[in-house]
Amino acid sequence: xxxxxxxxxxxxxxxxxxxxxxxxxxxxxxxxxxxxxxxxxxxxxxxxxxxxxxxxxxxxxxxxxxxxxxxxxxxxxxxxxxxxxxxxxxxxxxxxxxxxxxxxxxxxxxxxxxxxxxxxxxxx
Amino acid sequence: xxxxxxxxxxxxxxxxxxxxxxxxxxxxxxxxxxxxxxxxxxxxxxxxxxxxxxxxxxxxxxxxxxxxxxxxxxxxxxxxxxxxxxxxxxxxxxxxxxxxxxxxxxxxxxxxxxxxxxxxxxxxxxxxxxxxxxxxxxxxxxxxxxxxxxxxxxxxxxxxxxxxxxxxxxxxxxxxxxxxxxxxxxxxxxxxxxxxxxxxxxxxxxxxxxxxxxxxxxxxxxxxxxxxxxxxxxxxxxxxxxxxxxxxxxxxxxxxxxxxxxxxxxxxxxxxxxxxxxxxxxxxxxxxxxxxxxxxxxxxxxxxxxxxxxxxxxxxxxxxxxxxxxxxxxxxxxxxxxxxxxxxxxxxxxxxxxxxxxxxxxxxxxxxxxxxxxxxxxxxxxxxxxxxxxxxxxxxxxxxxxxxxxxxxxxxxxxxxxxxxxxxxxxxxxxxxxxxxxxxxxxxxxxxxxxxxxxxxxxxxxxxxxxxxxxxxxxxxxxxxxxxxxxxxxxxxxxxxxxxxxxxxxxxxxxxxxxxxxxxxxxxxxxx
Amino acid sequence: xxxxxxxxxxxxxxxxxxxxxxxxxxxxxxxxxxxxxxxxxxxxxxxxxxxxxxxxxxxxxxxxxxxxxxxxxxxxxxxxxxxxxxxxxxxxxxxxxxxxxxxxxxxxxxxxxxxxx
Numbered sequence: 001x002x003x004x005x006x007x008x009x010x011x012x013x014x015x016x017x018x019x020x021x022x023x024x025x026x027x028x029x030x031x032x033x034x035x036x037x038x039x040x041x042x043x044x045x046x047x048x049x050x051x052x053x054x055x056x057x058x059x060x061x062x063x064x065x066x067x068x069x070x071x072x073x074x075x076x077x078x079x080x081x082x083x084x085x086x087x088x089x090x091x092x093x094x095x096x097x098x099x100x101x102x103x104x105x106x107x108x109x110x111x112x113x114x115x116x117x118x119x120x121x122x123x124x
Numbered sequence: 125x126x127x128x129x130x131x132x133x134x135x136x137x138x139x140x141x142x143x144x145x146x147x148x149x150x151x152x153x154x155x156x157x158x159x160x161x162x163x164x165x166x167x168x169x170x171x172x173x174x175x176x177x178x179x180x181x182x183x184x185x186x187x188x189x190x191x192x193x194x195x196x197x198x199x200x201x202x203x204x205x206x207x208x209x210x211x212x213x214x215x216x217x218x219x220x221x222x223x224x225x226x227x228x229x230x231x232x233x234x235x236x237x238x239x240x241x242x243x244x245x246x247x248x249x250x251x252x253x254x255x256x257x258x259x260x261x262x263x264x265x266x267x268x269x270x271x272x273x274x275x276x277x278x279x280x281x282x283x284x285x286x287x288x289x290x291x292x293x294x295x296x297x298x299x300x301x302x303x304x305x306x307x308x309x310x311x312x313x314x315x316x317x318x319x320x321x322x323x324x325x326x327x328x329x330x331x332x333x334x335x336x337x338x339x340x341x342x343x344x345x346x347x348x349x350x351x352x353x354x355x356x357x358x359x360x361x362x363x364x365x366x367x368x369x370x371x372x373x374x375x376x377x378x379x380x381x382x383x384x385x386x387x388x389x390x391x392x393x394x395x396x397x398x399x400x401x402x403x404x405x406x407x408x409x410x411x412x413x414x415x416x417x418x419x420x421x422x423x424x425x426x427x428x429x430x431x432x433x434x435x436x437x438x439x440x441x442x443x444x445x446x447x448x449x450x451x452x453x454x455x456x457x458x459x460x461x462x463x464x465x466x467x468x469x470x471x472x473x474x475x476x477x478x479x480x481x482x483x484x485x486x487x488x489x490x491x492x493x494x495x496x497x498x499x500x501x502x503x504x505x506x507x508x509x510x511x512x513x514x515x516x517x518x519x520x521x522x523x524x525x526x527x528x529x530x531x532x533x534x535x536x537x538x539x540x541x542x543x544x545x546x547x548x549x550x551x552x553x554x555x556x557x558x559x560x561x562x563x564x565x566x567x568x569x570x571x572x573x574x575x576x577x578x579x580x581x582x583x584x585x586x587x588x589x590x591x592x593x594x595x596x597x598x599x600x601x602x603x604x605x606x607x608x609x610x611x612x613x614x615x616x617x618x619x620x621x622x623x624x625x626x627x628x629x630x631x632x633x634x635x636x637x638x639x640x641x642x643x644x645x646x647x648x649x650x651x652x
Numbered sequence: 653x654x655x656x657x658x659x660x661x662x663x664x665x666x667x668x669x670x671x672x673x674x675x676x677x678x679x680x681x682x683x684x685x686x687x688x689x690x691x692x693x694x695x696x697x698x699x700x701x702x703x704x705x706x707x708x709x710x711x712x713x714x715x716x717x718x719x720x721x722x723x724x725x726x727x728x729x730x731x732x733x734x735x736x737x738x739x740x741x742x743x744x745x746x747x748x749x750x751x752x753x754x755x756x757x758x759x760x761x762x763x764x765x766x767x768x769x
Contacts, residue, residue, distance in 0.1 A: 024314070031303065031752050040748060044306050051314050058321045082320070085268055089313060092275045096306050099279060103286060103299045110292035116747050119296050296746075303748045307755065342768065349762040353755065363754050366744050410767045431740055434730060436723050514722035519715075542673045577726070585722035590715035621671060 016057040023050030037104045037114045041097065048093040055086045128178070135179045136191040136210040139220065140259050142172045143227075147252035154245040162235050165248055169231055169255075173224045180217045184633050188213045190265070190647050205327040205648075211265030213644060214633030218485070219262040219392045221630070222492050225615070226385040227255045229608045230378040233500055236602035237378055237507060247287060254280040254382060261389045267316050267401075268326050270393065271309060274358070277386050278305035285375040285383075297370035304367050308354040315350035318343050329645040332401050340405050348411070351397050358390035360450055362424040368447055369431070373440035377503020380439065381496040384446060388488055391450070395457060395638060403641025406465040414465050417458025418560075422567055425451030429574040433581075436514045438505065441582060442498045445538060448571055449491040455568060456484020456553045459560050464639065471639075476556035478635060483552030485638075486631045490545045490619065494537040497612040498579075501531045504601040504609070505586065514582065518589040523598050528587050530609045535583060537616050539576035545616050548623030 023046055030043030059082035067077040104114070111119055131138070146168035154161045183189060194207040212220075231251065238244055257277030264270050282305065286298035320326055322343050323334045335344060357364040368387070372380045398406070398413055405411055428448030435441040460481035463474045471477060504527050505520065506512055521528040537544035540551075550572060558565035600606075619626050637643065695701070704711055712718060730737060 028307075028752065028756060031307065032749050032756070035749075037299070040303060044303060044310075047307065047310050051310050051317070054314065055317050058317060081326075082317075085317075085320075088268075088272060092272070092279075095279055096275070096302070099282060100299065100302050100306075103282075103295055103302065106286070106289050106295040107292070107299060110295065116749065119746075300746070300748045300751065304751055304755075307752060345766055345768050349759060349766060349768060353759045353762055357755055357758075363743075364751065364758060366746075366751055366754070369744075370746065412765070416762075416765060427740060430733070430736055431744065433726060434723075434737055434741075517722075518719040577729075581722065581725050585720070585725060589719040592716045592719070593714070594716070621674075 013062070016053060020050050020054040020057065023047070023053065035116050037107065037116055038101075040116070041100050041104065044100070045093070045097060048089070048096075052086050052089055052093075055082045055089065058082050131175065132178055132182055132189075134191070135175045136189060136212050136263050137193065139172055139175050139179070139263065140210075140256055142168055142175070143252045143256045143259065147249045147256065150249045150252065151245045154248075158239075158244075161245075161248065162231075165231055165252065166228075168252070169224065169228050172255075172259075173228060176217070176220050176224045179212060180221060183212055183214060183217045184629060186633070188637075188643065188647065205325060205330045208269055209265045209327055209329075210263050211329065211644065211647070212263055214635075214637035215392065215395065215485070216262050218489070218630055218634040219389060220259060222388065222489050223255065223258045223262065223385050225611075226381055226492055226496055227251075229496060229500070229612055230381050232611070233381075233503070233605050233608035234378040235604040237376070237503060237605060243287075247284070250280045250284050251379075251382065254284065254386065258382075258386055258389045262392055265328050266326055267319070267328055267331070271312050271316060274312065274390070274393070275305075275309050277389065278302070278309065278358075281379070281383055281386055284379045285371050287376055287379065288374075291374065293370075294374040297367075297374040301367050301371045304357060304364075308357045311350045311354040315347040315354075318347045318350075328396070328401055329648055332403050332641060333645045333648060335402060336404050337408055340408060344402075344405070345410070348397070348402060352394065352413075355390055355393045355397065356420070358387070359394060360387050360390075360424075360447060361420050361454060362427045362447075362451075365424060365427070365447055365450075369440050369443040372443035372446060372499075373437060377439070377499050377506065380443070380499040380503075384492055384495055384499075387450070388492060391453060391488070398461065399638045400641045400644050403644075406461070407467045411465065414458050414460075414462030417454050417461060418564065421451040421454030421456075421458055422564065423451070424448070424454065425568065425571040429571050429578065432578045433574070438502045438512055438514055438517075438582065438586065439499065441514075441578065442495065442502055445498070445575055445578065446491070446495040448575060449487070449495060449538070451571070452550065452553055452568065453484045453487050453491065455557060455564065456480045456487060458484075459557050459564075460484070460639075462560065474559075476559040478639070479552055480556035480560075481635050481638070482627060482631050483549050483556060485634050486552065486623075486627055487546075487549040489630070490537070490549045490616075493612050493616050493619070494534055494544075494546055497530060497534040497609060497616065498538065500605065500609045500612065501527055501534060504605050507605070508598045508601060509595060514585045517586040518595070519587075519592050520595060520598070521587040522591060523595065524600050526606055527601055527609070530613050531583060531587065533613045533616060535576075535579040537620070538579060540572045541576075543617065543620050545619035545623065545626075548620060548627075552627075 027043045027045075027047035027050060030046065031040050034040060034043065059079035061076055061078050064076045064078040065073055067080040067083070107119065108114060113119075146165060150161060150165065153164050179189065189210075189212040191210040191212075192207050193210070231248075234247070234251070238247060241247070254277055257273045257280060260273030261270060261277060264273065278301075282298050282302045285301055286295045288294050316326070319331060323331055325331050325334060353364075360368040372383055375383060398417075402411065406413070425448050428444050428446075428451060432441050432444035432448070435444060457480070460477045463469050463471065463477035504524070505517070508524060509517065509520065511517055533544065537546040540546045550568075554565050554568060557568060601609075706718075
């Protein structure tokens with residue numbers, strides 16, 4: 001019984017990685033198969049969230065606390081470098097999302113539709 | 125120490141910081157007037173050019189420059205590299221020289237090209253930001269830093285592609301470019317995370333010393349595949365090249381020329397990954413990247429010339445020509461990689477490998493100059509006649525004499541005709557690739573001939589022909605555009621007349637840096 | 653010093669020297685210019701001899717109709733390689749969905765080639 005319980009404990013730690021893989025595949029499928037422009041933007045955002053989740057999960061150590069020295073409850077700390085990388089990536093993702101949505105607004109003004117199959121007939 | 129030594133020591137950081145400072149000061153100085161702001165930007169880029177050439181004169185004599193952000197000399201603490209490092213070797217400074225020449229030409233060209241547009245402050249700010257991003261991409265020695273600068277470049281260039289927001293197709297091309305850039309960059313970040321999780325290092329030199337044939341496993345292969353696929357998509361290699369003609373063709377002409385530089389910076393990323401990051405493991409037979417690069421280069425060339433034959437839009441046609449030229453670079457460097465990665469073949473007996481790499485890397489700067497000149501000519505024709513389709517043009521050579529001469533120089537250079545620089549690099553590529561497999565050289569020569577046919581088609585239908593009444597009183601392009609085109613044309617002729625000088629000075633250190641990855645990671649044991 | 657400068661022009665392949673080509677081009681151009689500049693005594697300006705001949709077709713006033721359009725040039729090549737060009741045209745759809753589909757396809761090809769799968 002204890003052997004099985006330890007095995008389940010070890011397997012539970014892999015769930016974030018499975019979630020990352022699921023998010024990346026769902027995001028890619030959204031960008032490839034959906035026709036609505038805003039759904040494509042949401043797909044890119046899902047891929048970005050998946051990659052950020054992967055970065056944070058890399059830095060986790062078992063039974064660790066936040067890597068802050070002031071008023072720390074003691075014990076081992078998780079790695080701080082992936083958290084810094086994730087912050088940078090989230091900021092870049094915000095800028096990219098803002099730019100893509102503003103481009104979608106311009107496309108809507110020109111073509112009056114958000115369907116990507118109906119684009120391409122505009123004037124030069 | 126005199127002022128030059130201090131500048132030399134700080135130059136990797138100053139090269140990135142000066143355009144960044146200029147980018148943020150431009151809206152302020154723009155309040156003073158149009159000419160003041162343009163002179164300010166040209167001064168900023170001239171200072172950057174001076175720093176680049178100062179650094180180049182030292183790097184070409186064999187030293188690798190490192191710059192640590194954070195100031196102290198020692199950055200290795202108990203086998204962990206702490207601060208962010210810029211590492212400049214022969215290939216990095218070669219790409220930086222290309223970047224600074226293209227940016228200077230673009231800014232001098234935009235003086236007259238953008239005179240009647242609104243929103244010029246934002247245009248120049250984004251242009252300088254894009255230049256910063258490109259310098260950061262080529263000078264950095266840290267993988268995550270490379271990702272950040274890659275994103276800066278793609279965001280700034282996407283906003284510039286969509287600059288003419290009243291044209292529907294420009295915004296659509298920018299949206300496609302943004303989706304592709306973001307997904308590519310996110311996959312780069314994913315593979316950086318894989319490598320960090322396995323080796324606990326982000327510095328390229330440290331990672332290269334830790335990826336050894338003993339520790340090579342599934343995760344390394346997966347990272348290599350993701351990095352390669354994402355960066356070759358950003359570099360415009362077939363079959364992921366389809367964003368390239370739309371983006372180059374719809375952007376303003378002065379932005380297309382810097383986009384060429386941004387695409388080549390991503391190509392630099394591919395070379396850095398294949399040769400330096402995985403430098404210790406390219407001899408493993410499973411990592412057979414050489415033939416992949418050769419085949420992809422050939423496919424890119426053929427798709428480029430076949431699609432260019434049927435285009436009627438001036439800039440889109442030249443963009444397909446630029447796509448074909450990218451295939452040459454990949455072909456040349458891939459040939460070198462096939463020989464380098466085979467442990468049974470020695471480099472001495474197959475000296476064509478080094479020649480092929482020299483040709484491929486020399487072609488990078490030649491292609492930037494040639495295709496850049498052609499884009500500037502296309503922009504000048506658009507500025508004068510407001511027509512972008514070749515079906516409506518004709519007989520322009522009567523009024524725009526200088527532009528026609530520049531287009532002739534660009535035509536000869538792109539197809540590889542002797543007095544121009546395209547001939548020198550293409551001859552190196554033909555001769556060496558022939559010894560790998562004759563069919564490759566035959567396809568390369570065929571693509572070159574078809575490029576000549578395509579450019580002659582453009583020349584005939586746009587410049588030659590009877591006098592058309594609509595174009596009776598178009599005037600020659602303004603002086604600043606002619607000066608920018610003149611700089612590029614004179615560089616083309618100079619590189620074409622003295623190719624040996626350029627290969628020995630500029631290209632040889634780059635090839636030496638790329639084929640000896642141990643010199644890149646030497647600073648780790650030196651402790652600088 | 654002059655010998656060293658001359659040596660830098662040598663690409664090691666005989667007469668592919670760009671300076672030799674430029675010089676030869678100049679000489680030949682001068683010869684042809686002088687020879688052709690002597691004129692043709694049977695040319696009379698302003699008579700029927702000098703009008704444009706378009707195989708009996710009338711010469712239009714609007715010169716734009718006389719110029720061959722860019723989409724009609726190289727008709728022979730485009731017709732004979734029509735199958736390649738039509739396949740390529742269908743591939744370049746202009747939609748972002750297909751671009752990312754090619755990207756995942758290339759990841760799959762790389763995985764097969766490099767021995768991951």
